[in-house]
Amino acid sequence: GDSVTQMEGPVTLSEEAFLTINCTYTATGYPSLFWYVQYPGEGLQLLLKATKADDKGSNKGFEATYRKETTSFHLEKGSVQVSDSAVYFCALHFMNRDDKIIFGKGTRLHILP
């Protein structure tokens, strides 16, 4: 079945470090891909999305490129801040197919000052 696999956390980095959180997916078809972020005690917020191969989603300095050949959607940021500490979820969604989103298990990110 369809699934999303993320790197396990927690990931701990110093402020201004380069961030990569890996995400790969298995899907029959061509889903849309998302990254959501969850700050402590809150719900999920959409961080960025890509709807087709080679699309690059970007927001708040974060980027991810939809790679069909490697079935990946890795999240990157060039210089992280303490305020980026949160849990990040990779997810896939098929348009016109029962509207369900499949989430990865989440990756907790700690940024040290």
Added chain:
Amino acid sequence: DGGITQSPKYLFRKEGQNVTLSCEQNLNHDAMYWYRQDPGQGLRLIYYSQIVNDFQKGDIAEGYSVSREKKESFPLTVTSAQKNPTAFYLCASSIGSQPQHFGDGTRLSIL
């Protein structure tokens, strides 16, 4: 501002009690969802509804019930049949092919 409101933020249940979690949205979204979040397990879908007066079971529906009498509202009841209800519950909504919007969640604990 449009959004999704979940209440209460914290909820306590005694053994053998049913409890209802509220989810209201003013985004005019057609679809609504309930997820359960446990540490280290990501989000699991409990129930979802694509239109009023219709809903479907998700991956872990046992011990839960829902209703969708109004477009704006999708309450979740955690019944006494749910043996391990302690978790963080998230409600979401969406329209068309747009990404889901989430509420801030309700944390349910057993006394």
